[in-house]
Amino acid sequence: MANVKDNAASQETRRKLIDAAGQVFAERGLHAATLQEITDRAGVNKAAVNYHFRDKFELYAAVVRYCVSFRVEPSPEEMTGPPRDCLRALIAHIIREILDPTKPAWRAAIINHELAQPTAALDAVMDELIAPRSRLQLDIVRRILGPRASEEKVVRTTLSIIAQCLVYLHDRRIMVRLHPILAQDDQKSDEIARHIADFSLAALRPPPRRRPSPKPKRRS
Amino acid sequence: MANVKDNAASQETRRKLIDAAGQVFAERGLHAATLQEITDRAGVNKAAVNYHFRDKFELYAAVVRYCVSFRVEPSPEEMTGPPRDCLRALIAHIIREILDPTKPAWRAAIINHELAQPTAALDAVMDELIAPRSRLQLDIVRRILGPRASEEKVVRTTLSIIAQCLVYLHDRRIMVRLHPILAQDDQKSDEIARHIADFSLAALRPPPRRRPSPKPKRRS
Amino acid sequence: MANVKDNAASQETRRKLIDAAGQVFAERGLHAATLQEITDRAGVNKAAVNYHFRDKFELYAAVVRYCVSFRVEPSPEEMTGPPRDCLRALIAHIIREILDPTKPAWRAAIINHELAQPTAALDAVMDELIAPRSRLQLDIVRRILGPRASEEKVVRTTLSIIAQCLVYLHDRRIMVRLHPILAQDDQKSDEIARHIADFSLAALRPPPRRRPSPKPKRRS
Amino acid sequence: MANVKDNAASQETRRKLIDAAGQVFAERGLHAATLQEITDRAGVNKAAVNYHFRDKFELYAAVVRYCVSFRVEPSPEEMTGPPRDCLRALIAHIIREILDPTKPAWRAAIINHELAQPTAALDAVMDELIAPRSRLQLDIVRRILGPRASEEKVVRTTLSIIAQCLVYLHDRRIMVRLHPILAQDDQKSDEIARHIADFSLAALRPPPRRRPSPKPKRRS
DNA sequence: AATGAATGAGCCTTCATTCAT
DNA sequence: GATGAATGAAGGCTCATTCAT
Numbered sequence: 001m002a003n004v005k006d007n008a009a010s011q012e013t014r015r016k017l018i019d020a021a022g023q024v025f026a027e028r029g030l031h032a033a034t035l036q037e038i039t040d041r042a043g044v045n046k047a048a049v050n051y052h053f054r055d056k057f058e059l060y061a062a063v064v065r066y067c068v069s070f071r072v073e074p075s076p077e078e079m080t081g082p083p084r085d086c087l088r089a090l091i092a093h094i095i096r097e098i099l100d101p102t103k104p105a106w107r108a109a110i111i112n113h114e115l116a117q118p119t120a121a122l123d124a125v126m127d128e129l130i131a132p133r134s135r136l137q138l139d140i141v142r143r144i145l146g147p148r149a150s151e152e153k154v155v156r157t158t159l160s161i162i163a164q165c166l167v168y169l170h171d172r173r174i175m176v177r178l179h180p181i182l183a184q185d186d187q188k189s190d191e192i193a194r195h196i197a198d199f200s201l202a203a204l205r206p207p208p209r210r211r212p213s214p215k216p217k218r219r220s
Numbered sequence: 221m222a223n224v225k226d227n228a229a230s231q232e233t234r235r236k237l238i239d240a241a242g243q244v245f246a247e248r249g250l251h252a253a254t255l256q257e258i259t260d261r262a263g264v265n266k267a268a269v270n271y272h273f274r275d276k277f278e279l280y281a282a283v284v285r286y287c288v289s290f291r292v293e294p295s296p297e298e299m300t301g302p303p304r305d306c307l308r309a310l311i312a313h314i315i316r317e318i319l320d321p322t323k324p325a326w327r328a329a330i331i332n333h334e335l336a337q338p339t340a341a342l343d344a345v346m347d348e349l350i351a352p353r354s355r356l357q358l359d360i361v362r363r364i365l366g367p368r369a370s371e372e373k374v375v376r377t378t379l380s381i382i383a384q385c386l387v388y389l390h391d392r393r394i395m396v397r398l399h400p401i402l403a404q405d406d407q408k409s410d411e412i413a414r415h416i417a418d419f420s421l422a423a424l425r426p427p428p429r430r431r432p433s434p435k436p437k438r439r440s
Numbered sequence: 441m442a443n444v445k446d447n448a449a450s451q452e453t454r455r456k457l458i459d460a461a462g463q464v465f466a467e468r469g470l471h472a473a474t475l476q477e478i479t480d481r482a483g484v485n486k487a488a489v490n491y492h493f494r495d496k497f498e499l500y501a502a503v504v505r506y507c508v509s510f511r512v513e514p515s516p517e518e519m520t521g522p523p524r525d526c527l528r529a530l531i532a533h534i535i536r537e538i539l540d541p542t543k544p545a546w547r548a549a550i551i552n553h554e555l556a557q558p559t560a561a562l563d564a565v566m567d568e569l570i571a572p573r574s575r576l577q578l579d580i581v582r583r584i585l586g587p588r589a590s591e592e593k594v595v596r597t598t599l600s601i602i603a604q605c606l607v608y609l610h611d612r613r614i615m616v617r618l619h620p621i622l623a624q625d626d627q628k629s630d631e632i633a634r635h636i637a638d639f640s641l642a643a644l645r646p647p648p649r650r651r652p653s654p655k656p657k658r659r660s
Numbered sequence: 661m662a663n664v665k666d667n668a669a670s671q672e673t674r675r676k677l678i679d680a681a682g683q684v685f686a687e688r689g690l691h692a693a694t695l696q697e698i699t700d701r702a703g704v705n706k707a708a709v710n711y712h713f714r715d716k717f718e719l720y721a722a723v724v725r726y727c728v729s730f731r732v733e734p735s736p737e738e739m740t741g742p743p744r745d746c747l748r749a750l751i752a753h754i755i756r757e758i759l760d761p762t763k764p765a766w767r768a769a770i771i772n773h774e775l776a777q778p779t780a781a782l783d784a785v786m787d788e789l790i791a792p793r794s795r796l797q798l799d800i801v802r803r804i805l806g807p808r809a810s811e812e813k814v815v816r817t818t819l820s821i822i823a824q825c826l827v828y829l830h831d832r833r834i835m836v837r838l839h840p841i842l843a844q845d846d847q848k849s850d851e852i853a854r855h856i857a858d859f860s861l862a863a864l865r866p867p868p869r870r871r872p873s874p875k876p877k878r879r880s
Numbered sequence: 881a882a883t884g885a886a887t888g889a890g891c892c893t894t895c896a897t898t899c900a901t
Numbered sequence: 902g903a904t905g906a907a908t909g910a911a912g913g914c915t916c917a918t919t920c921a922t
Contacts, residue, residue: 468777469689469691469777470692471688471689471691471692472690472691552776553776553777555776555830555831555834556772556773556775556776556777556830556831557689557773557776558831558833558834562834566834566837566838570838571838574838574839591841592841593855595839595841595842596852596855596859597855597859598839599824599827599835599839599842600824600855600856600859602827603823603824603826603827604819604820604823604824606823606827607819607822607823607826607827610775610776611775611776611777611778613778614775614778614782614786615819617786618786618790618791618794619794619815619818619819621811621812621815622815622819632816635813635816635817635820636820639816639817639820639863640863642862642863642864642865642867643859643860643862643863644862645862645865645868647862648865648868
């Protein structure tokens with residue numbers, strides 16, 4: 001009962017708090033963020049945090065869950081068919097998820113913070129967001145590499161691919177500082193996804209024939 | 221004069237403080253870390269921090285500078301020769317730098333924190349560590365891709381490669397949780413570097429002919 | 441009009457609140473008790489306290505008045521007759537009042553709290569409960585001691601007797617810890633009253649002759 | 661090390677804090693007392709409580725221990741000899757301990773609070789103060805009552821005696837309100853002790869002979 | 881009459897920092 | 902150079918109370 005607040009006004013306050021908290025947590029991190037700043041931005045009383053979320057950490061956990069709740073599972077039909085097409089679709093899906101301008105801008109930063117400094121809320125991120133995509137991706141990579149590839153090879157390859165996506169969780173300013181050409185990346189998710197897919201699929205091509213026979217087409 | 225502390229005892233205290241601070245900052249982050257815990261671990265008085273470093277943030281900056289100071293530039297001869305070999309050497313160098321067990325274990329975590337939540341100390345990391353390697357790598361990739369490749373292509377490709385390295389800065393526990401097979405990675409830097417180099421160099425092979433021509437030109 | 445709440449439901453809520461408040465105030469004391477815990481135990485909304493009692497202190501006052509309202513005056517016929525019999529009857533009456541298992545268990549604790557840390561509600565306890573019995577007892581003791589006893593002697597003697605009763609207001613656990621044999625005291629009010637009366641009446645016997653004279657005048 | 665502060669200045673601050681805290685805790689009780697008021701009266705910074713005692717409850721515990729530390733054990737020679745003399749001496753000792761004007765005035769109130777609303781600090785009061793006197797007194801009473809008295813009889817008699825002493829722990833204003841004649845009691849500890857001893861020893865006299873005289877008027 | 885939501889006041893506590901020795 | 906003591910600032914949290922429904 002104390003945890004179930006279904007009133008419309010109540011929900012609105014919760015929403016304002018989570019949004020403000022998302023911004024502040026993203027900017028300052030869990031510990032450096034103050035409830036004062038959060039409630040000021042939300043335009044509510046400081047005690048509202050305690051009322052709706054019990055304490056700062058629960059508010060943070062709610063923010064993380066909110067981040068994760070945005071996820072959209074790749075459609076099943078995207079995930080069937082030739083594995084290379086699946087991989088391309090999955091990468092596009094992940095990059096779009098990271099850069100989606102219709103989602104709160106602080107989303108990526110929060111998730112990035114969790115990966116850099118895990119808190120108790122990490123479980124939600126892992127279980128809901130990271131692990132499912134990871135499994136999906138492992139399967140696809142395994143299908144591409146074929147049954148003879150070792151498990152470790154499959155895992156490291158998957159990691160190589162996902163790493164290229166995760167790097168876009170970082171604060172954009174850092175990347176832009178290194179490579180000013182990447183300035184408008186948040187509006188180029190398709191382009192980015194295409195690059196990552198091209199790069200990764202190229203890496204996954206079968207190695208060139210040592211002795212190029214005239215008609216050698218064996219091998220996936 | 222006030223800034224020059226040359227006594228042996230003084231230097232020893234500084235060293236103990238930086239080492240303890242590195243651990244605590246790595247475990248808890250800049251804000252959640254307390255001087256109390258740091259001075260306890262260092263076995264020195266709490267006022268020593270303010271005496272030697274003026275305040276907490278200067279101590280943190282000193283820790284970051286200390287992290288960065290460990291860097292070893294790739295030897296010039298490694299960076300000449302065929303660009304593919306250079307890339308392979310550079311990747312090995314970076315991975316070794318990240319996982320090197322002879323360096324304080326908290327080094328990677330501190331740098332990772334800076335990337336996730338930049339502070340004023342970020343400049344040092346960028347200028348001393350990231351940017352030089354980035355420039356080096358950009359050059360190598362540019363040489364591999366040839367003069368016809370667009371600048372954006374070069375940058376994104378570089379990013380794809382460096383991203384595979386940066387992922388190893390993350391808290392090991394997260395990766396192991398997803399992929400238990402990676403448990404002993406900190407002792408496998410050569411293997412990891414080889415995988416990343418193989419993967420990236422494979423991706424950088426020229427694209428195969430669309431319609432396999434009768435005489436397929438192989439390129440290494 | 442605002443003070444007159446005559447609805448049956450309203451009265452029921454008041455009753456539940458007073459009962460729950462009695463428990464919590466008894467366990468924690470006035471200040472440490474929270475309205476949250478009280479309303480939780482009562483199964484009513486937190487705002488009900490302010491609605492029915494205006495504030496926490498009024499609720500506490502109501503609880504104290506409720507405690508006091510339980511008192512039963514000793515029957516007049518008990519208080520006439522030989523003063524020693526009256527004293528015995530009065531002691532039995534007081535002990536029964538303190539230990540009466542048919543009354544809320546928190547009654548004694550509340551009154552004890554008032555004596556230890558008087559609040560504004562103390563007046564009610566004093567005027568309604570303590571003072572009347574005290575006057576009654578003073579009269580009886582005065583009759584026993586005879587007209588030659590000084591007023592101070594009468595008062596101190598009364599205090600000696602009432603003190604033996606008041607000690608049973610204390611938290612039972614303390615006494616049991618000191619004297620485990622007293623564990624079941626709340627079911628032995630008659631036995632306790634008899635002991636106190638015996639002890640006190642024995643003390644009130646006239647002093648024996650120093651040198652037992654040949655014809656010892658006993659006084660009843 | 662953190663608990664051992666032996667510096668003279670430090671001890672002085674501790675003393676000021678305990679004295680101020682004793683007053684405030686006595687006046688308001690543990691929960692209603694605020695550190696603000698305590699540190700204001702002590703003339704120190706609010707954070708000094710945390711520095712010297714960690715938190716409010718430890719400060720309270722220190723106050724209670726301080727109360728208890730004042731105790732003076734009855735001299736062994738007082739506790740030998742005829743049991744009636746011992747009892748008289750012990751009562752005088754206890755009353756003097758309670759009313760001693762050379763001790764902080766808040767001492768009795770604190771102990772009384774502990775008996776009315778035990779906290780974790782009660783143990784100290786019981787173990788150091790109450791229990792030893794209780795054992796002493798039990799022994800004396802047992803010797804007076806003789807070997808044929810039941811254990812319960814001994815305990816209840818002891819309780820009757822100690823109760824007469826404990827009543828003087830109560831707020832003086834309450835007693836004075838009931839019996840204005842007791843106004844100056846804190847300067848009459850000898851008189852009070854004599855009364856309690858007289859009253860109790862009278863109660864402990866052997867009952868008058870049933871048939872002592874040739875013409876026995878019975879009546880209890 | 882009753883309740884869920886919201887609020888303001890205030891308290892305890894933490895923590896970095898300063899100061900005197 | 903180093904330390905124990907002390908402090909000011911600020912944050913999180915609790916809680917009684919009020920308000921609108």
